[in-house]
Amino acid sequence: DIVMTQTPLSLSVTPGQPASISCKSSQSLLHTDGRTYLYWYLQKPGQSPQILIYEVYGRFSGVADRFSGSGSGTDFTLKISRVEAEDAGVYYCMQGLHFPWTFGQGTKVEFK
Amino acid sequence: EVHLVESGGGLVRPGGSLRLSCAASGFDFTAYWMTWFRQAPGKGLEWVANIKSDGTEKYYVESVRGRFTISRDNAKTSVSLQMNSLRAEDTALYYCTRVPGRAPDFWGQGTLVTVSS
Numbered sequence: 001d002i003v004m005t006q007t008p009l010s011l012s013v014t015p016g017q018p019a020s021i022s023c024k025s026s027q028s029l030l031h032t033d034g035r036t037y038l039y040w041y042l043q044k045p046g047q048s049p050q051i052l053i054y055e056v057y058g059r060f061s062g063v064a065d066r067f068s069g070s071g072s073g074t075d076f077t078l079k080i081s082r083v084e085a086e087d088a089g090v091y092y093c094m095q096g097l098h099f100p101w102t103f104g105q106g107t108k109v110e111f112k
Numbered sequence: 113e114v115h116l117v118e119s120g121g122g123l124v125r126p127g128g129s130l131r132l133s134c135a136a137s138g139f140d141f142t143a144y145w146m147t148w149f150r151q152a153p154g155k156g157l158e159w160v161a162n163i164k165s166d167g168t169e170k171y172y173v174e175s176v177r178g179r180f181t182i183s184r185d186n187a188k189t190s191v192s193l194q195m196n197s198l199r200a201e202d203t204a205l206y207y208c209t210r211v212p213g214r215a216p217d218f219w220g221q222g223t224l225v226t227v228s229s
Contacts, residue, residue, distance in 0.1 A: 039215040041157075048207060048219040049157065060217065092157055096214030100173045101159040 002026050002095050006104035014112050019080045021107045023093035028073045037096035040069055040078045043106075044089040052091075053078065085111065114138040114218040116208045121223030124198055132193040132223055134208030141189040142166075145211040148182065148193050150204035151222075158204075162211065163191065176202075198227045 053069035209216030
């Protein structure tokens with residue numbers, strides 16, 4: 001199974017400041033079709049997960065442009081340019097390259 | 113607007129069975145894979161099972177293979193998860209999701225399954 005490792009597991013942020021979450025996979029997520037199957041989700045308190053980023057860089061419809069994804073191979077990053085109060089929750093990276101699809105442990109973002 | 117509504121959760125004894133259902137609307141159901149995920153209380157997300165748009169391919173996480181069966185009814189735009197031989201470790205909130213590629217885009221609100229004596 002592909003192991004997904006997120007750091008940090010907890011992040012205390014100040015509104016208006018940037019934030020960054022790292023996700024590393026135990027093997028490359030680059031498929032032979034040229035796509036990299038790495039996704040980012042946010043689960044706000046008491047809610048279902050919602051997709052933010054698909055295939056490393058793609059911002060899902062309706063997602064604020066302060067969210068951006070980057071990376072390749074086994075190393076990926078989610079960046080929030082200016083954190084807002086509504087961004088609080090747990091962020092997960094997920095790989096869709098091979099079954100079983102697997103998630104990182106989650107990064108809890110809280111405000112100072 | 114995409115809607116996914118799960119039902120069928122509840123309290124069941126170890127070894128028992130439960131059937132979860134997910135009613136889908138607001139999109140062309142026949143064009144999408146569908147997937148069940150779960151989240152144990154206070155824990156992270158876990159993929160459970162996938163089913164292809166026409167129902168011809170199904171995949172399961174190792175821990176449920178042979179006990180759970182995913183199915184779909186395209187005429188009724190619904191997907192189900194038959195869960196047998198339930199264990200305490202199957203206790204979780206089960207989410208139904210739509211999958212346009214290799215990951216879900218929309219998630220239902222979930223249905224809670226509790227396995228306890």
